[in-house]
Each structure stands twice: as C-alpha cells, then as structure tokens.
Amino acid sequence: MAKKPKSDPNYKVIAENRRARYDYAIEDDLECGIVLEGSEVKSLRQGGSNIAESSAAVENGELWLVNSYIAPYEQAKTWGHEERRRRKLLASRKEVARLWNATQRQGMTLVPLVLYFNHKGFVKLKIGIAKxxxxxxxxxxxxxxxxNRQKARLLRERG
Incomplete structure (x- = not known):
C-alpha cells in the first residue's frame, strides 16, 4: 500500500483493492497517472469509487484501466461521466513495454492495488505486476x- 507521508494534507487513499494480495502474488508495482474528466475527480474527492473488480491491460502500446467504478457526481447532471468506462493510464513508453512483456510473455496479470491522491493532489493508481x-x-x-497473529498474542501475554 502507498505509505502516507507525515503531515501531508493532500494525500488521501480513495480506493484500495484489499483482495489483490490474497488472490495474487505481487512481484512488482508501478505508480501511474490516470486520465479523468472533471466530474470524475470531484466524485473521487467525495470518495465514491471501487477498483476491486477492475484490471489493467496493455493494448496497442497504451495502458488502460478496465471496469473500474467511479460514482456519478450529482452536481454534474448534464456533463456527467460514464461510471464504468475504460480509463487511460499514464506511464512511460519503457514502463508500458515492460508491462506488455510481463503480461504477454511471462503470463503475469496487471492488478490495480490502490487509487489515491498524491502529495500534489493528483490522482495516482498503483498497479501490481502479479501472478x-x-x-x-x-x-x-x-x-x-x-x-503470526497467534505468536504476537503470545508475546504480548508474556511480556
């Protein structure tokens, strides 16, 4: 999980895929940006999103987030957004090539781990390269x- 820097008012975890570490052995991770519309960002500020059922994929040299949910923003009635649209992820060409290599040749999966606002207030997504x-x-x-839980409990009782 992304660690919270001390005394940082902008850092905020929006959504976390807690099941990912149970279902997958995560070997590496990558932080990337995400292309969003204005109503999506405002909805994320209110905390309405889910990345548990989503996945990431490399298609035609671009990185995409598929099936992620961002709740509709009530105040943006006319220019709202689609809740489950495909969203483009921002990463360098070198990183995208590495991810493509991992998924196509090595049989790995790209799993979204955490969606959060970084210290500058930008929305970032941490993707895990997993098996x-x-x-x-x-x-x-x-x-x-x-x-480990039992061991910790025993040590607490003794000391």
Missing part, C-alpha cells in the same frame, strides 16, 4: 498470517 495464486498457496498464506 495468480492457487488455492493451496492461499491456504498457506492464511496459515502464516494466523500463526
């Missing part, structure tokens, strides 16, 4: 998490 976990791996991760 899907099998059911056994998910059970293993859950067992490790439970054991």
């Amino acid at each position: 899907g976990k099998k059911t056994q791996d998910k059970r293993e991760t859950e067992a490790k998490r439970d054991w």
Whole structure:
C-alpha cells in the first residue's frame, strides 16, 4: 500500500483493492497517472469509487484501466461521466513495454492495488505486476498470517 507521508494534507487513499494480495502474488508495482474528466475527480474527492473488480491491460502500446467504478457526481447532471468506462493510464513508453512483456510473455496479470491522491493532489493508481495464486498457496498464506497473529498474542501475554 502507498505509505502516507507525515503531515501531508493532500494525500488521501480513495480506493484500495484489499483482495489483490490474497488472490495474487505481487512481484512488482508501478505508480501511474490516470486520465479523468472533471466530474470524475470531484466524485473521487467525495470518495465514491471501487477498483476491486477492475484490471489493467496493455493494448496497442497504451495502458488502460478496465471496469473500474467511479460514482456519478450529482452536481454534474448534464456533463456527467460514464461510471464504468475504460480509463487511460499514464506511464512511460519503457514502463508500458515492460508491462506488455510481463503480461504477454511471462503470463503475469496487471492488478490495480490502490487509487489515491498524491502529495500534489493528483490522482495516482498503483498497479501490481502479479501472478495468480492457487488455492493451496492461499491456504498457506492464511496459515502464516494466523500463526503470526497467534505468536504476537503470545508475546504480548508474556511480556
């Protein structure tokens, strides 16, 4: 997750895909910008969005965010936005080529992790380059998490 800098009034997490780390083994991540309309930004400031069912894809040398939800902005009735439209993501050509290579040749998936306002007030999206976990791996991760919780509880009781 994106860390919050100390005493930064502009930084704000809008939406987080908490299930991504459970379903995927994330090997690398990338911060990129996102092309939005004015009503979308205002809606995000109010906190109405969801990236849990969305994904990212490289098509024709461009990076796209597919199936993300941004709630309609009530005050923008005539010039509103589509809630689930494809949104272009901004990354350098080199990064897009690296992502294309990871998805097409290595069989990885691009998973949106966090949507947030950075310290300058711009909307940013953190994308994870991930490999899907099998059911056994998910059970293993859950067992490790439970054991760490239990261990912490035991250490608290002793000391």
